[in-house]
Amino acid sequence: MPRVTQRGYSSGKYEAYDCTECLGHFGSAMFNKMTFYNSKRNGRGQRRSRLVCKACKTKMRCSSCRTAFERGYWSLNERRNHSNSRTKLVCKACRAKGFHPRDLRAHTCQTCACTFGSHKFNKTQIYNYNSSKSKTLRCLQRTSYENERVRRPRHVLRQRRHI
Ligand SMILES: [Zn+2]
Numbered sequence: 001m002p003r004v005t006q007r008g009y010s011s012g013k014y015e016a017y018d019c020t021e022c023l024g025h026f027g028s029a030m031f032n033k034m035t036f037y038n039s040k041r042n043g044r045g046q047r048r049s050r051l052v053c054k055a056c057k058t059k060m061r062c063s064s065c066r067t068a069f070e071r072g073y074w075s076l077n078e079r080r081n082h083s084n085s086r087t088k089l090v091c092k093a094c095r096a097k098g099f100h101p102r103d104l105r106a107h108t109c110q111t112c113a114c115t116f117g118s119h120k121f122n123k124t125q126i127y128n129y130n131s132s133k134s135k136t137l138r139c140l141q142r143t144s145y146e147n148e149r150v151r152r153p154r155h156v157l158r159q160r161r162h163i
């Protein structure tokens, strides 16, 4: 039964445990022996300390999309801030969508119907929308496209000055 062994079940033991991080269901071999021992000992049958599987121990998850990345994926700063002050981690894909460790809320653009983090929207617009002063929410992707037409003449002028 190769699939069973892969999920961390040792022969004769089919008890499964939940990882508090990924909520996965694994056999005891998928957990670090020490974590496992501590969490069993403290609780008198009840598990008290957090049980985290080996994969979650070595990987760090994006707080926004919950994808686990190897430690090397994150910069030293990100890792340090995350372990010191529990700063949220946001992966590159989520950052590109406008998500930020300080603001993980998702907003849907009314023009393109895409969901983005707050950095993809105008700050005042987001503020007005969140405080229900305004009902309009359009992402910057669309706005910058519109602005381009307005900005172009000025841009051309600047180029001419360079020549
Ligand atoms: Zn896990």
Ligand SMILES: [Zn+2]
Residues within 6 Å of the ligand: 062, 063, 064, 065, 066, 067, 090, 091, 092, 093, 094
């Ligand atoms: Zn992410």
Ligand SMILES: [Zn+2]
Residues within 6 Å of the ligand: 109, 110, 111, 112, 113, 114, 138, 139, 140, 141, 142
């Ligand atoms: Zn949009």
